[in-house]
Amino acid sequence: MLQHMNEINPNDQINMYPPTRFMGSKNKLLSSIWAATEDLHFNSVLDLFSGSGAVGYMYKCHGKAVACNDYMAMAATFSKAMIENNSVRLNEEAINKILSSGDNTDHFVADTFSGLYFSDEDNNLIDNIRHNISMLDDPYEKAIAMTALIRAIMKKRPRGIFTYTGNRYDDGRKDLRKSLEQLFREAAVAVNEAVFDNRKVNLSSWHDSLDLDLPHYDLIYMDPPYYTPKSDNEYVRRYHFVEGLARNWDGVEIQENTKTKKFKSYPTPFSTLSGAEEAFDHLFEKYKSSILVISYSSNSQPDKEQMLRILSKYKNNVRVTPVEHTYSFGTTKNVKRNNVQEYIFVGY
Template structure:
């Protein structure tokens, strides 16, 4: 990559929104406009389309400190940062935590042209782990070599936020290169000819760097990110806690590790994760969570509400999931005097394939508020 190519892809390295980002005077509408800049990772349960509705709910409440306990794609935590809140973003997935560190905790670092050149420089001592382990599964040999090479060069970045930006960009590039964005299938079965599938991994990476650089903005002091099971978080006091746990569907499963195992491994270069080499997709061992099973979800939600009973609770959940709305409201009323719910018509991008059936992906997204 020559200097001109790097310069063209990094022409804008900070958020340009007219008003000072990260301050309360920006208001709800301005915060939504800022959040719309957030890169869209095709992520199961992403709240990108619901940002205006969540912003309206948040804007009606009085709070300064907030925990996004299941930060996922990172867009809600980023919205809260744009609203001037002090945000603690948490997720038990490493790639979600890296994205949040790059965009929410990051106080203003961007990847420069020199940084990108250092990452792309051919490394004769590069690792061959991805090339050898995932050969013939998801990407071309050249794309796998590119991922190995960039990871082998990450040590050249001495700033942790720049490193997170680079990892987030790798994750986004890999997700866009994979049909449907999930790693439950191999080969080109769902290749529909879209541009994202034609671009090389390097081209996708450079695009992703540009997009993530544009999200970088100052924020309220104290923004931070953790990668933890929600029940292992210390019982710190927050003015508001936003909960978006995995939804338990009536059929199928909600396993994020199964769908995004390659992204999860890529975020840490498969360090301290167990690859199941006997599986066709080379998936990794999934983590146990109470939020994945019909027989444990009610107890999990009850424990959540109890843990954060001293805070305003805002919960996202879907009408086509278990338990139903009435059960959730009864659980919340154990800990909150006032409970109300906003129902937003919503269409999920996942589950639209033919066998799902008419209407199963057209639901109401519930936003519960307990005070």
């Protein structure tokens, strides 16, 4: 049974969002982001860099009309399945059909990525699932199935990333021992369970945030890649395989000379300091009639003072909430932690 907004408890519903390892995901900061904004009056939210979709979903659970945007097809697929979609679920028959084998696959994954990330058997199953998803008519069923496939593949991959080939980072997780079919079934159930109706029209959008053109939203949440001179914040480099799946490699060219068979990263101003400063200024000006909420980290640039200066050009009231946050990376046996403060800037 689908639940409706007047029957749900926002905090219980937020926990229904399938947990994610997406880089920079704010799933551990959702209550802080809500606490930083709940006193303000707003009915609609635009999550401009939605990534895993966790923040947009949190606001959907609080009854807001939500639009999620990201320039990655995989992110737009997640938000189509679980944010824009208020009612469609994938039933067991459909899941079985998607997993059934057929002769019509294009063998693209099996041919292109042979020996790189998964066994031949798994590559063939991925091709089958891709083909069967392409035969579905309903755009939300398609999005649920593709979200489930991406989630299953990320779980089957040590560290969940595609910057290396082979299996050298096997971290002993139980998921790595499960079959791809089982992971797909589990993911489809988890995605299904996240679907609910908040009685609002919600939207998924797949665009560059800098030239997005949507009607007015009361609150704009911005969580772009964090720029630091020392580390790279490249999403496509890490996730090219699942991003390729989400867009069926349409419109991208695989760099055949690379070992990983990745394609070119999408350009973003957030890969340089001057680019990030200009982009923030541009976005704050463009959305100055809305409440502006920005997540940024204390070890990134522009720094806190610069951000406050840019935000104050367009907003009379500016406040910042620091939240202690630990990013973990490494294997389960050898976890390294990086303590930073996450800032939540609010201009209103």
